Amino acid sequence: MHFVGARTRRLHRWRALAVTVGLLLASTWAAVVLAPVRADEGASVAETADEGKRPAYTVTIEGVEDGGLSDLLERSSQLIALKDNAPASEAGLVRRITDDLERFRIVLRAEGYYDSTIEYRIDRTAIPANITVVIDTGRGYRLTHYDVTFSDGSSPDSSGPTTQPSAEPIPPPPPPPPLSNLGLKLDARVRSAEILMAEKRIFAALADAAYPFAKLIDRRVVVDHRDQSVSVDVAIDPGPFCRFGAVSFVGLIGVHEWYVRSLVPWKEGEPYDQRKVDAFRGTLAKSGLFSSVVVNPAKTIADNGTVPISVETIEGNQHSIGAGAKYYTSEGPAGEVFWEHRNMFGASEDLRITLEVGQIRQQATVDVIKPDVYRPEQDLLGEVKATRQKTDAFDELGASILAKIRRPLSEHWTGSAGGSLEWSQLNNDEDGTITSTLLGIPGTLERDTTDDPLDPRRGMRLRVDETPYTGWSDQAAHFLVSSVGASSYLPLSENKRYVLATRAKIGSIVGASRGDIPSNKRLYGGGGDSIRGYEFQKVGPLDDSEKPLGGRSLFEASAELRAMVWGNLGLVPFVDAGQIYTPVVPDFSENLQWAAGLGLRYLTVVGPVRVDFAFPLNPREHVDDLFQFYIGLGQAF
Known part of the structure; x- marks a missing residue:
C-alpha cells in the first residue's frame, strides 16, 4: 500500500545526500537522556575565596521559539538537572556541556530537525557562571x-x-x-x-x-x-489469524465464576478482537467487586488456532458503612447512616440500607440492585421505603415499593422504567386527613457527559422524568407528573479551577386539579436543593396562614461561578430563581422569586463540603426571612 509522496533522487549533486538511517526511537532518546552522568575528572576549579564552595551556574537556552520543544530540551538536559551540583573541575563542566549538546541533537532529530546547529558559551564573569546554549533548529523536515x-x-x-x-x-x-x-x-x-x-x-x-x-x-x-x-x-x-480460546479464572472467592463468565463479551471460537478483551477488563474493574483485575491473553497461539485467556482477580472489600449530615436553616439538622453489601448473593447484587433522621423527615430505605439481568449492563432496581415527615405544607406517614429496569442506551444515555405502589396518610389544613393509594409507572431518560458525579467541572446533564399515576386519594385520582432538568459545567481555565455552572428545571402535572392531587405529589419550591434564599417549600401559592399549597407547574434556574481560590478552598457566588404555578404549565403570571448568595467549598476525598449563604432579592413581606444558611456534602447541583 502506498501513500502519495515525493521521492525525487538526484544523487550526483554534491548537496544531495539521501542517507538511509534507522529512525531515532523515542526509547533510544529516553535511554540517552536518562543515562547516568560520568564522573567528572580534571584539574580543580578555583574555589571562591570567601565561600570555599564549588561554583554553581545557570543555564539559558536561546533560539527555540516552540514552547513544547523547549520543554523537551530542558527535560533532557543534565546541565539543568544538576545545576545545583557543580562539577569538580572546568573539564568536568565542559564534558557535561558537550554531553548535553548530543542529547539536544537527539531531541531535535526526534522532533524533525535534522539540520540544526548548536553552540554554547560560558560567561565566567557572571556570579554564578552562566552557560548559554544557542540553537538554530533549521527547517523542520x-x-x-x-x-x-x-x-x-x-x-x-x-x-x-x-x-x-x-x-x-x-x-x-x-x-x-x-x-x-x-x-x-x-x-x-x-x-x-x-x-x-x-x-x-x-x-x-x-x-x-x-x-x-x-x-x-x-x-x-x-x-x-x-x-x-x-x-x-x-x-x-501480521502473524496468524486467531480465535478466542478457553477462559480461565484465578482468585474468585466470594464471587461466583458463572456470574463473571456471563460477563465475557465473546464466545469461544469467535475471531479474536482486542476491543472485546479491553471492554471485559473495564467491566470487571467498574463492577466494584475487585481491587485488582488482570486479563491476560496467552503470549502464543494454541495448536488449534485459539488464544486462551486467563483472568486473575483479587476481590476487594464488599461491605461498607457510612454517615452524612447537613443543616439547612428552614429544615434544621439532618443526618443519615447506611450499610452496604456489594455482593450479597455472589453475583454482584448490591444491598443498601439507609436510615435518615431529620427535623422534618425520618425515613428508612432498602435498595437492591441486581445487575446484568437478561443482558449485560441491564440492572433490576428495587426499593422499599417507609417515611414520616412533617412540613408546613402537609404531614405524611407513608410506605412505598418500587421496581424498575435500568440500562444504558449509548455511551452517555441511560433509560429506566418500572412500576411503583405508594400508600400515604396525609394531613393538611386544606384537605384534612386523607389516605392515598397510588400505582405509578415511572420512566426516566438521562444523559450525562460530566467528569465527576459529586464535583462536575466539565460536561452536561439532562434528565427527563415521566410518571403516570392512578389510584385513590379521597376519590379516584389519575394524573401525570413530568419534569425536565438540565445543567451544564463550563471550565473557564485550563486546570478547571474556575467553572461556570448553570441549571434549569421545568415541571408539570396534568390530568387533575390541584385539589385532586395528593399534597405529597404537588410541586413545591424553596430550600437548599431548590431555590436557595427561601424557606423549604415556601415559594409558590400560600394559604391564609402562609402555608404552602403547592402547584401544578414549576420553573427553577440557577447560575454559579465555582472558583477554587486557594488550594482546596473555593468561593461560589450564585444566583437562584424560580416559581410555582397553579396552571399545568408555567405561565409566569407571578414574578420569579430571586435570590443571590455566596458559598464556600472545601474539597475532600468524598466530595466538596458546601456552605452557602443566600439572600432573597425580592422577599415577600411577612413571609421571607432575611437570609438562609445551608451546609451539606456535594455541589448544589
Missing part, C-alpha cells in the same frame, strides 16, 4: 512518504498452526489504516514519537481484526537533506 507492507507470513501455514477449529475461510489481514487514523499527515513535520505511535495503531487494528501476534519486520527511514524530506517504509508480519 517533512514527511513526504509513508508506506506499510504486510509480509506473506500472515497465513497459518507460514507463521501459525495448520488447523483451525472452524471450516470457515480465514479472512486476510485488514488493509493498513489510512494516515488520518494513524495520526500522520503528509507534508507535516516528521516526529519520531508519531511514527512509533502510528505503528502501535497498526498493531492495534490488526489485533482488533483477529491478528494479535503481529510484529515489526523492518522500518526503513530515508532522510533527504536536499529537499528536507523524510520517507518511511514499514514491513509488518
